[in-house]
Amino acid sequence: xAKRGGFPAGSMPxxxxxxxxxxxxxxxxxxxxxxxxxxxxxxxxxxxxxxEVTVTGKKMISKIKLDPDAVDxxxxxxxxxxxxxxxxxALGKADEASEKLxxxxxxxxxxxx
Numbered sequence: 001x002a003k004r005g006g007f008p009a010g011s012m013p014x015x016x017x018x019x020x021x022x023x024x025x026x027x028x029x030x031x032x033x034x035x036x037x038x039x040x041x042x043x044x045x046x047x048x049x050x051x052e053v054t055v056t057g058k059k060m061i062s063k064i065k066l067d068p069d070a071v072d073x074x075x076x077x078x079x080x081x082x083x084x085x086x087x088x089x090a091l092g093k094a095d096e097a098s099e100k101l102x103x104x105x106x107x108x109x110x111x112x113x
Contacts, residue, residue, distance in 0.1 A: 029105050037101055044089035046082040053086040055094055061087060 037057040045052045050070035054063040070079055 026105060030102065033101050033105060037098055040097065042090050042093040042097065044086045044093060046086040046089070051082040051086045053083065053090045055087070055090040057094055057097070059091055059094055
């Protein structure tokens with residue numbers, strides 16, 4: 001009867017074992033870094049600081065600050081646009097920080113997250 005290929009029970013070639021350890025270490029680093037990222041806040045302004053929006057690393061809006069002079073009942077649409085612009089910029093900063101963090105952990109590997 002022919003022997004099947006493979007490794008003896010409980011053993012793995014050194015290279016595979018090292019790769020597995022590296023993958024586990026990378027996963028722990030990613031989890032720790034993700035927690036740190038989620039605790040950070042990212043702010044952006046629009047309209048010359050008339051509107052400031054702050055988001056968390058979880059991409060949740062945590063604060064909106066309006067300059068009273070930006071509140072014009074005759075031009076609500078402009079205020080809405082400023083809030084939207086500041087929110088999108090703050091979310092972009094959170095995305096950028098996340099990509100930078102994951103890139104530093106993965107060593108430039110193009111892994112899907």
